[in-house]
Amino acid sequence: MNEAEGLRQRRHIRPQVITEDNTAQETKDGSTYSSKVFRVTLMTLAVSLIIPLLGAIVLLDCPIDPQPISFKEPPVLTDALEPNFKLRQAERLFENELVGPESIANIGDVLFTGTADGKILKIEDGEVQILARLGNGPCRTREDEPTCGRPLGLRAGPNQTLFVADAYYGLFEINPVSGQVKTLVSTETPIEGQKMSFVNDLTLTHDGRKIYFTDSSSKWQRRDYSFLIMEGTDDGRLLEYDTVTKEVKVLMVGLRFPNGVQLSPAEDFLLVAETTLARIRRYYVSGLMKGGADMFVENMPGFPDNIRLSSSGGYWVAMSAIRPNPGFSMMDFLSERPWIKRIIFKLLSQETVIKFVPRYSLVVELGDTGSYKRSFHDPNGMVATFISEAHEHNGHLYLGSFRSPFICRLNLESV
Numbered sequence: 001m002n003e004a005e006g007l008r009q010r011r012h013i014r015p016q017v018i019t020e021d022n023t024a025q026e027t028k029d030g031s032t033y034s035s036k037v038f039r040v041t042l043m044t045l046a047v048s049l050i051i052p053l054l055g056a057i058v059l060l061d062c063p064i065d066p067q068p069i070s071f072k073e074p075p076v077l078t079d080a081l082e083p084n085f086k087l088r089q090a091e092r093l094f095e096n097e098l099v100g101p102e103s104i105a106n107i108g109d110v111l112f113t114g115t116a117d118g119k120i121l122k123i124e125d126g127e128v129q130i131l132a133r134l135g136n137g138p139c140r141t142r143e144d145e146p147t148c149g150r151p152l153g154l155r156a157g158p159n160q161t162l163f164v165a166d167a168y169y170g171l172f173e174i175n176p177v178s179g180q181v182k183t184l185v186s187t188e189t190p191i192e193g194q195k196m197s198f199v200n201d202l203t204l205t206h207d208g209r210k211i212y213f214t215d216s217s218s219k220w221q222r223r224d225y226s227f228l229i230m231e232g233t234d235d236g237r238l239l240e241y242d243t244v245t246k247e248v249k250v251l252m253v254g255l256r257f258p259n260g261v262q263l264s265p266a267e268d269f270l271l272v273a274e275t276t277l278a279r280i281r282r283y284y285v286s287g288l289m290k291g292g293a294d295m296f297v298e299n300m301p302g303f304p305d306n307i308r309l310s311s312s313g314g315y316w317v318a319m320s321a322i323r324p325n326p327g328f329s330m331m332d333f334l335s336e337r338p339w340i341k342r343i344i345f346k347l348l349s350q351e352t353v354i355k356f357v358p359r360y361s362l363v364v365e366l367g368d369t370g371s372y373k374r375s376f377h378d379p380n381g382m383v384a385t386f387i388s389e390a391h392e393h394n395g396h397l398y399l400g401s402f403r404s405p406f407i408c409r410l411n412l413e414s415v
Contacts, residue, residue, distance in 0.1 A: 060346040064231040066338035071278070072299045074323035074332065080364075080372040081301055086415040087361055087378035090399060090408040097128050099405045103201070103306060104391040104398045105154040105162065107176055111393075112162055113400065113407065114151025120164060120174060132179040134166045142223040142350075150222050153201030153260075153306070158208045165202045165213055167222035171241060184211070185241050191248050194218050194237075198228070201306055203263045203270070211241040212251070212270055212285075214258040226350045228257055229276050229303075230334070230341050238272055238283060252283055252293060260306035260389070262315060264368075271296055271315065273304035278323060280304060280370070297370040302362050303331070306389035306400070310365050314373055316390035316397070319362040330356070363390045363397070376415060384408045 077083055100116030111123040112131065117139040122131040135149025146168050153165040162174040163184075171185040187196045198216035218235045220228040236255035241248050252258075256276035263270055263285075270283045282296040302319030310316050323329040334341055344353060359381030365373045376397075378384045389400035392412070399408035 062342040062346050064227050064341065064345055066231045066341040068338055069232050069277070069335040071323075071332045071335055074278075074325040074329060075299060075301050076325050077301060081375050083379065084375070084377050085379070086376040087363065087384040087399075087408075087410065088382055089414055090378075090384050090397075090410040092383065092406040093409055094123070094128055095406040097405075098407070100402055101400050101404075101407050102150075102152045102388050102402050103154040104389060104400050104407065105156045106391070106393045107156045107160055107162070109394070110176070111398070111407075112154055112156075112176065114154060114164060114166075116150065116403075118149040118151065120151055120154075120162070120179075122176065131162075131176065132174050132181050134164070134169050134172060134181065145223045146221065152199070152222070153213070155202055155204055157204060158206060163202060163204060163211065165199045167199055170196065170199055171202065171211060171213060184243070185213075185248055191215075191237075191239060192250050197221050198225075198236075200258070201260045203261050205263065205267055209243050210285075211243065212261055212263060213239055213241065214255075214261050214272065215239060216257050216259060224350065225257075226353055227345070229331075230345065230353075232256055232276055232335075236274075238270070240285075251285075252281070255281070260304065260308075260317075262307040262309065265309065265313060271307050273307055273317070275303050275305065278303050280307065280317070297366060301325070301364070302360075305387070305402075308389060308391050310392055312365070312373070313368050315366045315368075316392060317364050317366060318387045318390045318399070319364070320386045320388060320402070321357050322360045322362050324360070330358075359385055361385060361387045363387060363399070376410065384410075 098115045098121060101113040105112045113121050115121060118133055118135045119130050120132040122129045134151060136147055138144050139148035149169050150167040151164050152167050155163045157163050162176050164172045164174060170187045173182040173184055195218055196215040197218050198221055200214040200216045202211055202213035204211045215237045217228050217233055219233055234254050234256045236258040237250055238252035238258055239248055240251055256274055258272050259275045260273040261270055268286045270285060272281045274281055278300045279298040280296045281293055283293045284290050302322035305318045308316045323332055361378040361381050361384045364375045367373050384399050386401045386403040387399050388402045391398045395412055397410040397412060
């Protein structure tokens, strides 16, 4: 080893001087690198989510073909429509003993209702009994409804029998003691060349000869009622059945989800709830206006279901969803944006969509000219939920529901 090489080996390594500038530079470089990694990761995740979502929106079929519908601004909730908590004074009856008591009728003090499992129930002396069944089991899910049956509108007739509209099977007369069932109008028989897919509600004359009923759609069944509402299908009808001649006539066509129906006390006109359009139509069955129709109430604060007589000569109208004003109405927003509806139903199931509907229950009493007399509310549906009907009997309102596992009873003297 020569001297020069020895000097190179013995030369001390110069210590590195660490300064604040060096540390800051390293920190800056590390931070920049971390930021780049974060941005890249975030963009990768976004792309991995957005591309399949866009692909689903483009490629997936939509079960509905919605058309734009125009609404007026909802009525302001003031005066007779002023929000309150009166429905929270109702008591729940027979909780978890029945599910979906859509409609309620009484013969004397005995109550009758139809439930989601296809049964016609008789409620006497506080006991719930099975009176009849119109379909066959199983009755576990919405997919079972067509075979299980779904009794909706119920009415007590003048001969002390019960009349029932089943969404899938048609019109029936039932003996309230023996439970014997008689078919009046079957959905197997087309009416004027068009099938009935969603028989809904009924009303009848004092003598029981004429039964007026609604068929909500020839396209959608009851289990797909959210499709019917969101699509805005206008294939609903109002029909008349003559119990003597056995003939069925079509009175009105082109209705958007005709739902509850009620004959006036004088039997000169019918009221028909057109749920999708938040209004009630009037059809004249006698007098100079016979065969004509006009508007009874339009632009209602909610979406009307069943209509029933009130003891004051007016009408009770049940609503399970409202159009708040002041507030935001999702249905009004979506009505003119069918493209959003298509996306919603491409990505979400009916049950999921229904969960986004605010639980605001409302019952209004209309005068004989269609004016609002009073209203009962339950914001957030804390007691009364998914109301489908308000049936007055013996100083109380019995509130039916298309989903809840109970009947509500409201003492009218207390409100």
